[in-house]
Amino acid sequence: MQLNEMQLGLVQAQMKRLKEIPNGFYQKKYDGIDVIRDQADFEKLPFTNKEELRDAYPLGIAAVPDEEIVRIHSSSGTTGTPIIIPYTKQDVEDWAELFARCYRMAGITKKDRIHITPGYGLWTAGIGFQLGAEKLGAMAIPMGPGNTDKQIRMMQDMQSTVLCATSSYALLLAEEIEKRGIKDTIRLKKGVIGSERWGEKMRKRIAGELGVELYDIYGLTEIYGPGIGINCKDGSGMHYWDDFVYFEIIDPKTGELLPDGTYGELVITTLRKQGAPLIRYRTHDLTRILPEKCTCGSEFPRIDILIGRSDDMVKVKGVNIYPGQIEDVLRDIPGVSSEYQVMIDHLYGRDIMTLFFETEAGVDKEAVGLNVQREFKAKVGLTVVPKPVALGELPRSEKKSTRVYDNRY
Numbered sequence: 001m002q003l004n005e006m007q008l009g010l011v012q013a014q015m016k017r018l019k020e021i022p023n024g025f026y027q028k029k030y031d032g033i034d035v036i037r038d039q040a041d042f043e044k045l046p047f048t049n050k051e052e053l054r055d056a057y058p059l060g061i062a063a064v065p066d067e068e069i070v071r072i073h074s075s076s077g078t079t080g081t082p083i084i085i086p087y088t089k090q091d092v093e094d095w096a097e098l099f100a101r102c103y104r105m106a107g108i109t110k111k112d113r114i115h116i117t118p119g120y121g122l123w124t125a126g127i128g129f130q131l132g133a134e135k136l137g138a139m140a141i142p143m144g145p146g147n148t149d150k151q152i153r154m155m156q157d158m159q160s161t162v163l164c165a166t167s168s169y170a171l172l173l174a175e176e177i178e179k180r181g182i183k184d185t186i187r188l189k190k191g192v193i194g195s196e197r198w199g200e201k202m203r204k205r206i207a208g209e210l211g212v213e214l215y216d217i218y219g220l221t222e223i224y225g226p227g228i229g230i231n232c233k234d235g236s237g238m239h240y241w242d243d244f245v246y247f248e249i250i251d252p253k254t255g256e257l258l259p260d261g262t263y264g265e266l267v268i269t270t271l272r273k274q275g276a277p278l279i280r281y282r283t284h285d286l287t288r289i290l291p292e293k294c295t296c297g298s299e300f301p302r303i304d305i306l307i308g309r310s311d312d313m314v315k316v317k318g319v320n321i322y323p324g325q326i327e328d329v330l331r332d333i334p335g336v337s338s339e340y341q342v343m344i345d346h347l348y349g350r351d352i353m354t355l356f357f358e359t360e361a362g363v364d365k366e367a368v369g370l371n372v373q374r375e376f377k378a379k380v381g382l383t384v385v386p387k388p389v390a391l392g393e394l395p396r397s398e399k400k401s402t403r404v405y406d407n408r409y
């Protein structure tokens with residue numbers, strides 16, 4: 001998807017400003033780069049990586065004077081130095097507007113009561129949900145995480161209609177409500193779930209047990225926070241707000257731009273951010289741009305739901321393969337469970353990918369194997385060696401990346 005005229009104008013203005021900021025980070029990064037005249041110029045700009053933001057800790061990335069910064073947020077880095085993102089007043093207002101749009105896209109109105117369970121604090125989750133709710137004019141119920149008894153009590157007493165949560169916490173609450181047999185005292189209609197790679201089975205359980213419609217909301221601390229995209233009622237993919245962010249998809253191994261419809265790593269450019277603008281920021285999230293216009297009629301473009309992280313990707317015979325894709329193929333084949341394991345070997349001068357998967361009792365293993373091979377070739381573009389095994393034979397693992405064993409190096 002090419003930059004439209006408005007987006008190009010915003011990029012040009014932003015680059016001009018960034019090159020003049022006497023803080024080192026942007027000047028150094030864009031030294032020697034001229035005016036961005038067109039798409040080709042833009043695509044020559046270097047990517048921005050998480051490591052650079054980490055190196056700029058604490059406030060090296062600030063693109064405005066101190067007195068214009070009204071708030072900071074930090075990414076919840078698991079190890080080492082965190083990333084600090086400064087926000088101006090306008091950034092906070094813009095984020096609220098983006099988030100309110102997400103709620104509206106999900107059919108949430110100011111009559112709703114929004115029960116917010118993500119954490120408040122340095123990271124962007126709880127505060128983002130709160131900002132959006134207030135901008136929309138809905139009633140925010142700022143719970144934060146934990147204390148299931150209190151969550152349920154407030155949900156009952158306040159008659160919460162929207163639950164904001166991570167998928168795992170939504171599931172925990174759903175199971176608790178089911179266990180206590182109090183479903184008829186709960187008024188939830190919708191769930192807004194922080195977008196991560198989560199299974200269809202989990203989605204069905206949460207939706208079924210709570211009796212709600214689920215929406216995936218997308219975002220990351222480096223780019224405002226949650227609220228830059230969400231799926232609509234028609235459900236396929238997530239719309240994103242292209243008047244504030246520009247999306248590209250690249251091959252995570254080579255950095256080469258990929259055409260719309262092809263899976264790869266999402267790269268985001270902020271178009272209006274003041275405190276910490278980012279140009280071509282590598283998210284490591286894997287998705288694709290959905291080129292068709294959505295059936296809901298919205299003009300905002302869409303990306304597909306996330307299929308994983310680029311760190312989990314492997315390349316076999318020139319084809320990029322992601323754990324999420326493997327799950328998608330297996331999910332649609334009757335008689336096959338969601339458990340799988342992949343071995344990649346280099347034998348006799350070529351790469352061979354062996355796909356172990358569990359089959360339900362009583363199915364014709366050979367026929368299912370051929371089916372898996374055919375579907376994998378059709379959807380991913382690679383011929384695998386199918387190895388059906390009985391249910392329960394493969395080791396269980398929480399982490400998707402440990403299901404792929406690359407024995408080539």
Ligand code: ZN
Nearest residue numbers: 232294296298
């Ligand atoms: Zn739509």
